[in-house]
Amino acid sequence: MRIIVPIKQVPETNAVRMDEATGTMIRDGVEAIVNPLDLYAIELAIQLRDQHGGEIIAVSMGPPKAAAALREAISMGVDSGVLVSDKAFAGSDTWATSYVLAAAVRKIGAFDLVICGERATDGDTGQVGPGIAAFLDLPVISYVSKFDSLVQGACRVHRLVENGYELLEMALPGVLTVVKEVAAPRLPTLRGKQKARKAEIPSWGAKDLDVHADKLGLAGSPTRVVKIFRPSVARKCVKHVPTDERTLNEAVDGLVGFLRGKQLI
């Protein structure tokens, strides 16, 4: 199998602080890591390769330092990495990102599967995986919770839905986005780290890819951020503090009435 895993470098989530004035993330001095949800995609890819043979290529779009995320993927067991980096890509939304990543996947060449994480922990949209599938005109199954089997040019997977799981079959090549249940990510090893440090990671810019200049970066992105605000959490709380028998009865009646009103009992 030839598997391509698009990954994203994101700020270390537990260290993130917000700029109260602008509502944006303070990225200065914050450690950058592989998007934690992409680790599940990497792990599934490694398990499939180890089972069926083949190779895994990780691809990441970002600034030059995103190469570190690719090296982390290689240290876990991914075979090689491609960095997609160009000033022209800066400010891309999910549409423009999917567009460029789809072009990069096309350039990598023949493959069986593209496996993506469910979403990135910084942007939290979950759109890029399906976006890549759309630009490549390939089938996609999102929220994959279990890789069941390979069957004659197709794969069978379980998909997590609101009230259970669907068992789906998809012709290859195709795109999967996976949820945490799909596999438990392994840790990078010392030998993996050594291999990753030596790995040559090519960097592809706009001129290396079959892309139109007017579809790139901020200018090429249809998304416009109009306003960023912090949603206020409003819990309408009614509190009964019983102090004697009378207020205790009132509290119980109040609770029963509330639950009945909501048709919960």
Add this chain to the structure above:
Amino acid sequence: MPRLWKDKMSDGAKYNPVTAEIAAELAAIVGDSYVIFNDPEKLEPYSHDEVADKHYAHMPEALVRPGAADEIARIMKLANKHLIPVTPRGAGSGLSGGAVPVFGGIVLMCDRMNRIIEIDRANMMITVEPGVVTNEINEVLRSTGLFYAGYPMSLETCFVGGNVAENAGGGKAVKYGVTGRYVTGLEVVTPTGEIVQLGGKLVKDVTGYDLVSLMVGSEGTLGVFTSITLKLMPLPQSNVDLLVLFGNIHDAISAVPRIMTGGIIPTAIEFMDQSAFVAACKYLNETIPYQQAGAMLLISVDGGDAEQVQRESESIGEMCLSAGAIEVYVADNHTTSERIWSVRRNIAEAFKVFSPKQSLEDIVVPIAQIADMVDRLGELSGKWDCPIPCYGHAGDGNLHATPVMNPAWTQEEWEHKLQAILAEMYQIAKSLGGTISGEHGIGSKRKKFMPAVMGQEQMNMMRAIKRALDPACVLNPGKIFDL
């Protein structure tokens, strides 16, 4: 006079009870809402620390939560006047019964005194109140480029006051030493209710007896700390952790001296035997392939230069592989690092879920004797047919060997056999040049074993100090030794 002490110490009945009048006096000192009296349900949490066996618990008669040094001074004077024992308490995460009021009386809880008093960047010092959670110190220092090197395993909950009282060690002692190395100044309320300032912000100070060091590790028996000045270090900019899987204990333990003498001082070398990491991995749903391992080492390297730290960690990783390691996992970012350290930090908690019938010990031997100690613990476990999972700070010789009750035993058998097992374990540690507690302290739990590792003259010196500072013996009586 000595007879009087002896009577008081050997018999808690010599102390007077906390009466409603005394409770009212306490309330007048600290405020009504900061006294709990006559309410067993609310007092119960203060009857024990983290020692799992409830056998060591004892109920207090009153809990007070003072907000300032002068309030504590008045409480101590009151306690001396009425002959009531006072037991200081931090977060209650201790493992020696040190915060347990073994003769009842007053528990003095320092949780309200939790201010960061001063960050002195020019002197690289921080002054804090005792109720500050240890982990919080480095949170507030984050932007300064400095850090406090104390790292007890309970750092997310424990108070720094407790760390100083117990001279807490922890996982980074190999490179950074224990709490005492960083305490340069203390404001202390003495057992008789005087407020004294010991030490200061001096890196060097040989003016008279080193009373700061006397107070550090005194287990709340010689004074109550009300302000603590700690020396800070430049924050290491880079850190790499290695989780190393070995096929068996012997390979893991014999790798330790090779690492220690290999030219690089790691920040930590933690050892976990199979039962320890299996319990923690199951508790955490951790999925690393631990099933194939017989022992693990967790090794940290830190420093100012990322490339150097990377080189050093790689070099240590190679030493482990040549010592027979099955696999070396590398964590060079916070998320991965937390993942592997949480295995080590959750062992004690995981075992408690498994069985509270256990005795978490912290014997310590010279580092070159660790392999012998681990072998002898294996023999001890076999002899008594009692599981003794073992983990801990291999890099500094401090091992958490933890006898756990054989499920076939009755409670009575367990209590009886545990004492014999502990006596033997301590004897083994002593015979290898070690002692019974490296970081948890003696408290009430290990008191009776003190004579096994300590000569009579040494004990008498300690008694003389206690008597000199606490003539009425009201501050945390019944701990470390009998008078």
